[in-house]
Amino acid sequence: MNINLIIAENLKRLRNERNLSLGQLSELSSLSKVMISQIEKGETNPTINTIWKLASALNVSYTSLLEQQQHDTYVIKKSDINPQLNEDEKYHLYCYYKNTPNRNFELFQMELDEGASYTSIGHPKKSEEYVMVLEGTLTLEVNNETFILNADDSIKFTASSKHTYCNSGGGTLKTIIINFYPV
Template sequence: MQDQAERVERVGRSRDLLSGAQVLSGQLGKTIQRLRKAYNLSLSELAEQSGVAKSIISQIERNETNPTLATIWRLSQALDVSIERVLAAGDEEPFIEKSSRADTPILVSDDGKVRLAIIGWIKTVEWLQWYEVSADPGGVLDSDPHQRGSVESLSVAQGCFEVDIGGVVQRARVGETLRYRCDRPHSVRCTGEGPGRATMVVIMKAAVME
């Protein structure tokens, strides 16, 4: 009798989860896509890891289908999250997040003198990125071109910086901001005698073109 009761409970719970998936199908696709991008997985890579066809994952992310419970379970396992978390991630959740300094990823320039703390939001990474820049005197950050039409903004909070794009150089001091096309090779240099700090915002093609 106990085994039967447990089976009934599991079936009932599965039905509740499946119903929730159908109700939340619009948010579910966004959640799957956000988690996939957070792990830097392509559709093909997630398909391989989860056993769910690439075309099905694409349809889920575009909210063109209501996935089965088994499909959601496979995706949640591949993304290393509980199925309850996938289904519960709705817009009605309190909108407040906190990241500690230890949890903030840091990028370092080739010369080791410029550090970029990634303070941007993972949900906006395809069209908006922003960083906290700290640099030692003489530090240089060389960057490859971003998407065509992208724009970068550098607001100086301490010290002095210069931006070089194809030999065209502009300098900025505390309180000044440089905005420039970043769809070509460019470099940022800390030119002051002391350390420099700035906020860098990258507005990708999708937000400024077409």
Template sequence: MGVEGRERVRGLEAGAQELSGHLGKTIQRLRKAYNLSLSELAEQSGVAKSIISQIERNETNPTLATIWRLSQALDVSIERVLATAEDDPFIEKSSKGDTPILVSDDGRMRLAIIGWIKTVEWLQWYDVAAEPGGVLESDAHQRGSIESLSVRTGEFEVEVAGIVQHARAGETLRYRCDRPHIVRCVGDGPGEASMVCILKAAVME
């Protein structure tokens, strides 16, 4: 284990007592941010599915080794997520290396998760970078969810239920994402955009 790894272990040890009361909810939010099932997180972390389930329900006090494995699998410093009390003022900085990245099935579109992990159950936002022809296909979110795609460079199109709309730099598309939807980079060059997803929004008529 390198110096950086040892420093993270020391940080976990120092905050272990504080983590114990909030770890379950944090692990669950992190897992959902990556769209991981319990089985998938268990496979990636080496921690048994039953143990992760108990941790998420705050039914067990995990060992330091277990916390370490889960934080490594989720690529997020758990002690930093929980280091500040809810009502205290704070400034939190995430480095490029700490920012989780999602990649589309075709490998041509990358979504950096820049939203706050504590809001992931109702508000998510991403920095989108796409190569020409990149396609991101998404399953439906819960009913009433709305997504917003603001294009910074290039050209994108969004398809929802057979309806297709284009947007260029400076334009924004807002659409229901509670049904399967597709985002495509359709310009001649690469494209960049910001994507915000509001979950559990007011149901649209």
């Protein structure tokens, strides 16, 4: 996306979030209303100093005006994800959502080839793992217990210790995994 359009979108959003009119932002930034309006419409290429003045007036970081924002609604296609593989490439992990400062979970799709297994060394203390089987049969070993789950079955466990996924059915095992990190 064009950097001027990114700045325009961010400036307008940040000004509206603060309930500031063009005139009020003009006073706070020492920039003219016309200049601010042109920037918000993407009609001009603001200088570095202009961006600094706007960031200071809005009490945000300089990069807040330059970074493209994620929209509330967006599509993630599996074909666009580079899977994580184990050494023998029989375990495929597709990360759809990463843990971020605003999101305390990760969402994955796991695929495990017929007869294969994968052992996780565990996750941070207090983390929880939620697994739902989409296709196949999962034998899960966790905390010295063994659980067998079929399609549409789900399990939740404390994920800080070692756990092993085994494809104990025919064909590829497919699961959804959510790793949750309580705050």
